Amino acid sequence: MATAALDSKLHRTLRFYEATNGKKTVMALTGAALWGFVIIHLLGNLQVFLGPGKLDQYGEALRATGALLWVARGGLLVCAALHITAALQLMALKAKARPQPYVKKVPTTSSYASRTMYLSGPVILAFIIYHLMHFTFGVPGIHPDFVEGAVHANLVKGLSQPLAAVLYLATMSMLLFHLYHGIWSMFQTIGLSHPRYTPLVKKAAAGIAIALAGGNIAIVVSVLLGIVK
Amino acid sequence: MNLTLHVWRQKDVATPGKMVRYDAPNVNEHMSFLEMLDVVNEGLILRGEEPIAFEHDCREGICGSCGFMINGIAHGGFKNTTVCQLHMRHFADGDEVYIEPWRATAFPVMKDLIVDRSAFDRIIASGGYVSVSTGSAPDGNALPIRKQDSDLAMDAAACIGCGACVASCPNAAAALFTGAKISHLAHLPQGQPERKERSLRMVRQMNAELFGNCTNIGECEATCPKGIPIEVIASMNGDFLAASWQERPPVEIAGAG
Ligand code: HEM
Numbered sequence: 001m002a003t004a005a006l007d008s009k010l011h012r013t014l015r016f017y018e019a020t021n022g023k024k025t026v027m028a029l030t031g032a033a034l035w036g037f038v039i040i041h042l043l044g045n046l047q048v049f050l051g052p053g054k055l056d057q058y059g060e061a062l063r064a065t066g067a068l069l070w071v072a073r074g075g076l077l078v079c080a081a082l083h084i085t086a087a088l089q090l091m092a093l094k095a096k097a098r099p100q101p102y103v104k105k106v107p108t109t110s111s112y113a114s115r116t117m118y119l120s121g122p123v124i125l126a127f128i129i130y131h132l133m134h135f136t137f138g139v140p141g142i143h144p145d146f147v148e149g150a151v152h153a154n155l156v157k158g159l160s161q162p163l164a165a166v167l168y169l170a171t172m173s174m175l176l177f178h179l180y181h182g183i184w185s186m187f188q189t190i191g192l193s194h195p196r197y198t199p200l201v202k203k204a205a206a207g208i209a210i211a212l213a214g215g216n217i218a219i220v221v222s223v224l225l226g227i228v229k
Numbered sequence: 230m231n232l233t234l235h236v237w238r239q240k241d242v243a244t245p246g247k248m249v250r251y252d253a254p255n256v257n258e259h260m261s262f263l264e265m266l267d268v269v270n271e272g273l274i275l276r277g278e279e280p281i282a283f284e285h286d287c288r289e290g291i292c293g294s295c296g297f298m299i300n301g302i303a304h305g306g307f308k309n310t311t312v313c314q315l316h317m318r319h320f321a322d323g324d325e326v327y328i329e330p331w332r333a334t335a336f337p338v339m340k341d342l343i344v345d346r347s348a349f350d351r352i353i354a355s356g357g358y359v360s361v362s363t364g365s366a367p368d369g370n371a372l373p374i375r376k377q378d379s380d381l382a383m384d385a386a387a388c389i390g391c392g393a394c395v396a397s398c399p400n401a402a403a404a405l406f407t408g409a410k411i412s413h414l415a416h417l418p419q420g421q422p423e424r425k426e427r428s429l430r431m432v433r434q435m436n437a438e439l440f441g442n443c444t445n446i447g448e449c450e451a452t453c454p455k456g457i458p459i460e461v462i463a464s465m466n467g468d469f470l471a472a473s474w475q476e477r478p479p480v481e482i483a484g485a486g
């Protein structure tokens with residue numbers, strides 16, 4: 001607990017990351033990239049409403065980009081790894097910073113979403129792993145009838161499993177919470193705050209989070225209702 | 230009115246504590262919360278028991294000595310109010326009141342409701358100073374300061390260092406406190422020479438004290454008795470980023486020599 005922490009021989013990049021502010025900045029930037037992915041991913045998938053052929057064509061077009069697709073996947077993987085590593089480190093610090101909980105503690109003005117970032121995050125991670133096994137790799141036992149390249153059919157069959165549909169719906173609400181707080185929090189983390197604009201940023205973040213989760217939920221519900229076949 | 234208190238009692242920093250139930254009979258609604266505890270303590274002393282230890286000094290909301298959790302909220306949850314300024318009229322006959330010290334690794338409980346907040350002093354010592362020429366007093370108004378900046382500096386300087394922000398924060402972070410101290414000097418011309426170094430040093434000291442990481446939850450702002458906004462945290466974050474970016478390797482001694 002001495003001021004020794006102020007003098008260090010670490011490389012400046014590590015020195016930056018060593019501070020909580022450094023980790024937070026990494027989380028904000030990687031969070032922004034992951035958020036961008038969620039937007040593009042949803043826009044791609046909404047083509048499911050344009051008829052059966054569209055999604056398959058889109059999948060093919062993506063695969064046709066070849067190396068580019070792998071660069072994007074690699075970038076996302078790096079972002080996810082950094083985001084999760086920083087989250088785990090800060091979660092450990094949180095446990096260390098208050099080992100003895102209050103007998104009674106009542107939240108006042110904070111949102112449920114803001115208080116549950118360390119819950120919604122891991123839920124999203126678990127979901128991503130499941131989701132990749134379900135629709136990307138089509139692991140037998142997880143997807144009932146996976147056919148490589150038949151994106152539309154795989155999606156409809158996969159989401160027709162009631163348990164899968166429930167998992168998708170539940171996780172999308174956690175994604176909503178994560179982004180509801182995360183999108184505005186990002187700005188605060190990198191130092192952007194203004195009494196005039198921050199309330200607008202918060203509203204926009206809420207709207208965007210609802211739209212993104214809602215878009216994904218619409219796909220699941222449409223399959224369940226037989227609107228998308 | 231008659232109240233039932235559940236108070237954290239702890240002998241010293243090394244002994245585990247526990248909640249103990251006390252009756253507080255005939256509480257006058259004009260008392261402050263601390264005066265109510267004074268009366269309870271008189272009863273304890275008369276019975277030969279150890280009185281409940283709590284910190285206090287000014288009892289007018291300006292020194293930052295007092296503070297503990299009341300029913301799970303720092304300072305009791307009334308806007309811009311310290312516990313010394315909290316009046317018993319906000320409570321009703323028969324209420325159960327839970328009273329606990331601030332909880333954070335960086336704030337060890339010394340006795341009952343008293344915590345050691347010297348971690349805050351070390352954060353201030355690490356960078357909360359400015360360089361001035363000593364000697365005769367400078368001319369008043371010799372240094373023009375934009376009105377808006379002096380207002381922002383004064384708002385941040387209102388921090389009394391009570392520790393409610395840390396206590397309220399689910400992460401036990403000290404970002405509001407450190408942000409207030411950094412933002413206070415960052416808005417003034419006198420604070421500019423050390424501005425970059427200050428944000429690096431104070432953030433690192435805050436980390437060294439084992440405070441948690443801010444996730445922008447905002448409970449600190451809601452319970453701050455001085456109403457300091459989390460905008461000061463963004464200001465600290467911005468300064469830290471800029472300073473990290475611009476930090477240069479040490480150079481060989483320059484100039485004539
Ligand atoms: C995979 C596991 C994940 C974990 C454990 C996790 C955890 C966290 C945590 C703890 C924060 C900090 C909250 C704060 O500082 O306010 C955060 C922020 C954020 N997360 Fe995640 N997250 C995960 C995945 C994701 C994903 C997939 C996305 C994209 C959709 C995402 C987007 C964001 C954004 C935009 C932020 C805001 C950054 C900031 O607060 O500065 N996260 N995450």
Ligand code: FES
Pocket residue numbers: 284285286287288289290291292293294295296311312313314
């Ligand atoms: S005793 Fe001074 S602020 Fe409460």
